[in-house]
Amino acid sequence: MAKAVVLGSLLSVGLAGALVALAAQAAGGSYVVPGSQAATLDSCVEQTDFMRRNHMEVIKHQRDETVHNGIRSTKHSLAGCVECHASGDPAGGVVPVDRKGQFCQACHAFAAVGMNCFDCHATVPSQGEQGQGSPSRSPLAASPRGAGVAFTGQRSGEGYPQ
Amino acid sequence: MTEARDTIDRNRRAFLGAAAGLAVAPGVLLHTVAGAAPRSAPVTSDVRWGLLIDTAKCADGCTACVTACDEENGLNLQVKPEGQSEAKWAQQRSVWIRKAKLQDNQTGRITNLPLMCQHCERPPCVDVCPTGASFKRADGIVMVDRHTCIGCRYCMMACPYKARSFIHEKVTAQLTRAPRGKGCVESCNLCVHRRDNGQESTACVDACAREGHQAILFGDLKDPASHISQMLTAIASRQIREDLALNTGVRYSNI
Numbered sequence: 001m002a003k004a005v006v007l008g009s010l011l012s013v014g015l016a017g018a019l020v021a022l023a024a025q026a027a028g029g030s031y032v033v034p035g036s037q038a039a040t041l042d043s044c045v046e047q048t049d050f051m052r053r054n055h056m057e058v059i060k061h062q063r064d065e066t067v068h069n070g071i072r073s074t075k076h077s078l079a080g081c082v083e084c085h086a087s088g089d090p091a092g093g094v095v096p097v098d099r100k101g102q103f104c105q106a107c108h109a110f111a112a113v114g115m116n117c118f119d120c121h122a123t124v125p126s127q128g129e130q131g132q133g134s135p136s137r138s139p140l141a142a143s144p145r146g147a148g149v150a151f152t153g154q155r156s157g158e159g160y161p162q
Numbered sequence: 163m164t165e166a167r168d169t170i171d172r173n174r175r176a177f178l179g180a181a182a183g184l185a186v187a188p189g190v191l192l193h194t195v196a197g198a199a200p201r202s203a204p205v206t207s208d209v210r211w212g213l214l215i216d217t218a219k220c221a222d223g224c225t226a227c228v229t230a231c232d233e234e235n236g237l238n239l240q241v242k243p244e245g246q247s248e249a250k251w252a253q254q255r256s257v258w259i260r261k262a263k264l265q266d267n268q269t270g271r272i273t274n275l276p277l278m279c280q281h282c283e284r285p286p287c288v289d290v291c292p293t294g295a296s297f298k299r300a301d302g303i304v305m306v307d308r309h310t311c312i313g314c315r316y317c318m319m320a321c322p323y324k325a326r327s328f329i330h331e332k333v334t335a336q337l338t339r340a341p342r343g344k345g346c347v348e349s350c351n352l353c354v355h356r357r358d359n360g361q362e363s364t365a366c367v368d369a370c371a372r373e374g375h376q377a378i379l380f381g382d383l384k385d386p387a388s389h390i391s392q393m394l395t396a397i398a399s400r401q402i403r404e405d406l407a408l409n410t411g412v413r414y415s416n417i
Contacts, residue, residue, distance in 0.1 A: 067307045068299065069204035070358040079338050120308055120343030122336045129338055 031107040033095075035087040038103070044084075045075040055081075059117075078117060083125040096123035201358040210302035211352050212281065212383040212411035213367075214390050214399060219377035220274040227276050227378065228259045230369030234353060236337040243331045256327035256342075258350040259366060264417070273417050276366065276378070279304055279325040279350035280402065281411030287317035287326065296347070302383070302411050305351040313345040322403050325349045352380075383411060 032038045044051040046058070062076040085103040089095050097104040098118040108115045232238040235258060242251040264273040285304045287296045295311035298304050306317075306326075318326045326349040333342050339355040342348065353364040367380045381390030393399075399413040 063309055065204075066358075067305075067309070068297070070201050070299065070301075070354070071204060072200040072355075072358045073202035082338070120333070120336065120341040120346070122338040122341070126338035 031103050031110070033085065033087040033101075033103050036103065037084045039087075041084075045080070078121055079126065082121070082123065086123075086125050094124045094127070098123050199360060201360070205299055205301045205357075207300045207302075208384065210383045210411060211357065212302065212381065212390060212413065213352075213364075214379040214381075214393055214413045214415065215275060216377045216379075216415050217273050217275045218416040219375050220276065221373075221375055221377075222263070222272070222274050224274075224373060224375065225261055226369040226373045226375075227366035228257075228261060230365040231259045231278075231350070234340075234365035236335070236340040236342060239335040239337070240333070241335070254328075254330055256329060256348060258325075258327070258348075260324075275414060275417065277323060277325070277402070278366075278412065279321075280323050280408070281350075281352065283409035283411070285408065286320040286322065286406075290316040290320040292316065299354075301357070303352050303354055303357070304349075305354060306347050306349065308341065308343065308346040308348070311346040313347065315347060317347055321349075322406055322408075 038044070044055075046054075051058070058076045059078050059081070062074060063078070065071045065074070066077065081104075082097050086094050086097050087102070095102055096118075098115065099105060100109075104115060104118075229238075237256055237258065240255050242248075242255070246254075259276045259278045262275050262277045264275070265271070266273075281302055281304045283298075283302070285296070285298055287304065288298055291297075292314060293310045293312055295307045295309075296304070296317045297307060313328065315328055318324075318328060326347050328347050329342060329344050332344045336342050353361075356362075356364065363380045364378075367378045370376060370378045379390050379393060381388040383391060383394070385391055394413060397415050399415040400417055401408070401410045401413060402417075404410075
């Protein structure tokens with residue numbers, strides 16, 4: 001019985017050690033790229049632990065909200081991920097987030113999970129591309145066509161054609 | 163029985179209408195003040211976006227709207243696959259607006275017009291889509307949810323306007339506002355990113371105005387006070403293939 005307890009505690013110590021080692025690898029090796037906006041912040045748009053486990057759910061929910069309901073004001077946008085996690089290269093350009101060793105690619109490679117977002121989505125920030133809905137920036141303010149007001153006038157819903 | 167129900171319905175509608183009026187007024191003010199802020203509330207069917215195109219003002223040989231659309235939606239970033247002939251590429255590359263030239267064989271009269279997704283009220287592309295990827299947004303914009311598009315291209319077959327394109331090859335250069343990838347169908351979405359960011363018009367409308375033609379008018383078809391609604395009331399306009407009774411959001415005059 002005593003032997004079993006000792007064995008059990010040894011095992012748990014060993015397990016804890018292994019976990020700490022893993023955590024150190026992941027945390028020491030936080031995949032946040034130096035020089036990116038993310039490196040200057042304490043946490044992501046949610047707590048880091050939450051984002052590590054749930055970022056895919058967060059952006060999946062947001063994608064439906066954006067595509068079907070047109071909501072582009074929230075902090076959970078993929079464009080926001082790219083904007084914050086992309087780093088500059090010495091030549092003055094921006095390194096795509098899906099390039100080897102960059103934030104998205106490096107962690108997905110570690111976790112051995114495929115990544116399809118960037119088959120379609122841009123891998124570098126929009127850089128003042130007009131008409132982006134990132135809440136952290138206001139490219140529209142600088143745009144000559146940005147001052148437009150889309151919603152004016154009375155809406156009766158009985159106009160031509162329904 | 164039916165009559166009684168009708169009466170109740172009418173009263174209810176009148177009440178709801180008044181309530182909506184009260185609710186909408188502050189909303190309008192909010193949007194006006196917010197101006198170009200990104201949208202935070204879901205789109206509603208209070209608006210229906212549409213275009214009115216005056217073909218008499220559409221100049222022969224001018225492709226300003228097509229070029230502007232290409233730049234706005236990253237279509238100019240498409241690259242011809244290696245080894246593909248120019249002729250095949252011209253057929254396969256994604257195009258959202260096509261300039262069409264019509265000739266009346268009896269009189270010889272030539273009409274120029276830009277042809278894009280007509281944003282039907284009853285879109286055939288939505289009817290046939292097996293996954294629900296092809297859908298109509300509450301504000302009348304017909305678009306493709308690329309996340310659920312499986313690339314079957316039924317919608318391309320169903321569209322009477324040949325408005326949709328398929329992305330055949332891997333894409334490496336995209337704009338943040340216009341994602342694009344291999345295996346999905348796409349078409350004009352009335353510059354949906356501009357809608358959601360509270361901007362006034364579309365890229366094609368701006369380009370046409372810059373050229374001095376002002377052949378395209380963009381606006382809310384449900385708002386009787388909008389310029390487009392007033393023009394539709396004042397002048398004769400037609401839908402292309404109106405025999406199909408799709409109630410298109412894009413209307414043409416002088417054809």
